[in-house]
Amino acid sequence: MTDRSPLPLVFDEPRGRKKPPRHLADLTPAERKERAAELGVPGFRANQLSAHYFARLVDDPEQMTDLPAGQRADLVRALLPELMTPLRTLEADKGATVKTLWKLFDGAMVESVLMRYPGRVTMCVSSQAGCGMACPFCATGQGGLQRNMSAGEIVEQVVAGARALARGDVAGGEGRVSNVVFMGMGEPLANYKAVMGAVRRLTDPTPDGLGMSARGITVSTVGLVPRINQLTEEGIPVTLALSLHAPDDELRDELVPINTRYSVHESVEAAWHYAERTKRRVSIEYAMMRDINDQAWRADLLADVLTSYGDWGWVHVNLIPLNPTPGSKWTASDPEDEREFVRRLEAKGVPTTVRDTRGQDIDGACGQLAASPDGG
Template structure:
């Protein structure tokens, strides 16, 4: 019997994670199999194990040759992250996990159980370069982008945890993924769009999620919004606006000095026109900062001026970070803000908040660890 070749994938450069099966497209996976003397159909088998069975354990892969699967899985599924800390809230229905990446950089993800489904809030960057002053991650600065595989691996591990009953004991399917964790997703466009393709591709090439159950957030990178609109993948776009006027938004979301409120809203409207997918406007309500009735009125007017039926507003009670001067709005002010928007005919729903007792705001665990 001849020795089977041991697969080797590119070693990581400094700061760069090792290349992983999830980084490769269909043709690249097949080529890798052939390069190492294996039939190309082995790539499909590996994809089925990874995306459908949610495993990288060779012992689970009974359809692979016994003497090949160990070296094969070791080569194509290098470890990308390990669990550092996991905190529970909401009776075990919310799990916040701090992960250490290959270079010991720390990132977070949040898995949330709802009736008959689970949602994962996924991280796309270690830290963030957008410098929004009320955001824990924004105050960290940007360490680096995550690779597609590092983002996808968060999804696989979450889907496995949900399936195995780690959320309060009952198995549930991971059906929704939101890019609302650490980082600005559209500033890591290549890896994020590769992840989106893996999320919506049917098994065995992906997780088979509905495009309507995938949300990509942005603080308003206008060229990237327009690029996303042309991808032909109608995921939900969430625009993190937080102020309807340039004067305040320049302070709260510094990228606004490059692309103004009106430019960001126009791009969001173009996204709706291209995809037919209603845009979400995310608005963190900050006490005596952006929660004034006149700002709700201005926001309602600006959204209504761009047409009907294209947008939905999600006011979010701010999850404050320790020592911050920023805090959540008074509930009565919050209710008035919502009433004002609805008076303009804008669908508005206060977004559910989870994990406030476990450092729920993205970045808090990573900051503590640092």
């Protein structure tokens, strides 16, 4: 596969950065026991710490009474180091949407969003501090990439949400995280190893992990085709979400610069292979932008592109009313144009949903996460 353009795109974080402290959530169960042996304690101590972290959701060492009092602090410091500090929490939707700004160990900042719906709770997590994909309508993409996050830092966002729910700190009372979407800051597949490590920690049976269903996890990408192909071979049936935003290369080159390297056809074909192998329906994410990508003919073209791979229900289109970002020339589509877009897709047999926008007033909606300590 050859590049269609020499456009430089950032896939790797800047060199020379210190790595985050190694955390229990970065390690497999076997690696945790090896780490315990390095610390001079029996392997079952790692199991006990795993149970406290993933099952009991404990963050106070004093509550870990099955650990020897004289070793407790050292064990916690070694296997459960503090990875991130909450700087600010904002609420919307009567407390059902909670956005948290986190400061990482090196000063980098990221955001996560907890969204409570009837019958489920979804955590939207970040996988990178910033993003190197440079999509012009996305606040995160405009800030550039600072660094990749570790698996532990990704998992900690979910565990923090799970703790808040277990303690009844979120509107609606006690609950649990049922869904995780890798749709926060960053391009998840550009941080492939850590993201897959996090997915495994989320899905490992309790107490080795959080015991979530892979079907409740969505991994989003702007179309890193080699990584989609790699994900296809993983054998973990997460939902793949392809952020397409345009059905033609001419426009998508502008909206999603990675398209200059992997075309619409290549990205959609990789997604189709993923659906074919996993039998999991792929979500096509499409941010609706007024007079940019919301024309009726583009709806017809999008339907033709998707159905050209078969009509066996392999795909679902998720239309996203564009969320405003400061200084952006991009605006949301008119409701009438949005309805016509939906009608055109459905007329060609493509299941389509308009996403329920959550947290827009706290800059917590899709494309708005910028991790600014001064902003909303």
